[in-house]
Amino acid sequence: MRKPGQVFLVGAGPGDPELLTLKAARILGEAQAVVYDRLVSEEVLALTPPLARLIPVGKAPKSHPVPQERINEILVELALDGLTVVRLKGGDPMIFGRGSEEAAALSAAGVPFEIVPGITAAQGAAAATGVPLTHRGLASGIRYITGHCREDRPLDLDWAGLADPQTTLVVYMGAGAIAEIAARLLGEGLPASHPVMAVASATTPQELRLVSSLGRIAEDAAAASLRGPVLFVIGEVVSLYRSCPDTVLALLATSPSRDAVYA
Incomplete structure (x- = not known):
């Protein structure tokens, strides 16, 4: 069986790419797949590697094209394919970012993960x-x-x-x-x-x-x-x-x- 990759739940901060933490910027630069929210700025996304898979799962008021349950599944599937996955969220993943729900889903699937805080x-x-x-x-x-x-x-x-x-x-x-x-x-x-x-x-x-x-x-x-x-x-x-x-x-x-x- 292929060894699973790892998922990083990363806070992208409020928009200014210079407000990313050093750790967040480093991990983003090593990502093979980036699952990102609507509020992540283009300037932050520009820091991803050229060959990384970019997967938008953003929500808008009264519009949730990718339900949270499906986002959880996407993270597990990518990690089980052996990829290094960044789940990129505006602000901090643990402040109104559903980071805890995704962490619970990853834990239940046996996928290793790490939470990288961001400026809320x-x-x-x-x-x-x-x-x-x-x-x-x-x-x-x-x-x-x-x-x-x-x-x-x-x-x-x-x-x-x-x-x-x-x-x-x-x-x-x-x-x-x-x-x-x-x-x-x-x-x-x-x-x-x-x-x-x-x-x-x-x-x-x-x-x-x-x-x-x-x-x-x-x-x-x-x-x-x-x-x-x-x-x-x-x-x-x-x-x-x-x-x-x-x-x-x-x-x-x-x-x-x-x-x-x-x-």
Whole structure:
């Protein structure tokens, strides 16, 4: 029997290829097959070997052409063919990336695998905009939540616990549900003036930023027609967007990004 290859569950980061870890870049350069998501940038894919098999399995809202179960099967099949396989995911594979599901499938099939973490979108957006996720006196904790549930089920979150003014909320995949999220947080007592930032395509040349408030974010986001993956940062830390240290502001001034709205 042929010895199975190995699968690497690799985080591609938020988009900028220079934000790949050294380990991720090295493994990507050694791949024989790359199974990649929709949000992996072309610049990152360009780092794959010329003869590597590139297999797209990306999902979009309400469109899952390759079901997760089939993705699991593809990874097992490629590894059993003796290939070195990279499962390439935007951000970090273990943060809303279904990396744990794929790891479980590989383990059950007896396929060796390794998880290679990546910079998640929240960290990328914080670095690109200069808005910290925590700040003394403003936010002592962070919570990452998803705005999209499996099989488009209704959001069932701990809304009372999330409505903590001392906590920064980061909403992944929330563009279609931001109106509901804002309404539920307002209903639990957060003020309409609570700051919110939306960042589309963070860390890429297409990045757009929209600064708003909890009471207006749904209306403002709809008017801005933000494209690409959109991340929402909800919390008092957003108030620091225009009061960054001079060194950070200098970096932002040279960024290709631009503000959609500043309010």
